[in-house]
Amino acid sequence: MGAVRRLVDADTGEAIPYAPYAFSGEHIQVDKARVAAITESRDFTPSQKYLVLWWIGVSPQGMAPLRATGADIAKKVGMTADAVGKINRKLLKRRILIERGRIGNYRLYRISPYIAFHGTGVEQREAIKTCNPPDIPGFDNTTPSQWEAQ
Template identity: 90%
Template sequence: MGAARRLVDADTGEAVPYAPYAFTGGHTQVDKARVEAITESKDFTPSQKFLVLWWIGVSPEGMAPLRATGADIAKRVGMTADAVGKINRKLLKRRILIERGRIGNYRLYRISPYIAFHGTGIEQREAIKSCNPPEIPGFQNLTPARWEAQ
């Protein structure tokens, strides 16, 4: 192994203090504008919004699917398997979820890489080439100019 690398202040040449993350687990890059559009939209039910946020948190690294059935997900989130299935199908239709495989009759999903991605920026750029952008009502109205005005 090589020597540990440290950040150095370009002006003073002094080492920049290092502080480890105070968080456990992996970190995900999230498109804040798309999540804002989903959570503020009247076109999504509270349960749909909840599952979008849940999918952001549980989708594996890269483009791998979550290996779980609707019944597995239902137990984890406190819903019925029918409700989870219905919501997942609606999110799939809007391309918020993407199908990434099957086990028998079970579809395997993950969150769209346009919304959230666990991996490098280069990997995310490659991932979005494999799917179309999600359909999120109100997303086109969220622009950087709107954020600056707030």
């Protein structure tokens, strides 16, 4: 077995207390201001807001798309495939979802890395270079979020 590594305060040399996360599963970085703007906007229906939050939770690591059809998604979220398709198209038009490939006629999406990202900060900065910021009514895209400014 390898040695246990501990963080040490650079000034005092004392061990820094460590506590593991008490949460299950993977974690993502979320732009709280953009998510708040979406959830507070009257330009989105409750179903559209629900799907945005669902996409935040299920988008894979990095820039990979979710490999699921509208029918697959509809079963998971309790909507019809037509409703999911219509919502996804609206979210795509606003660049909240981004297309990341196709399988036959099926478009594969993921949440915009401007909204949420599973990966390192460096990977997220690179990912946002590949797409335009989302169009969120009431959100000022000219003011960069903390990680965009770096």
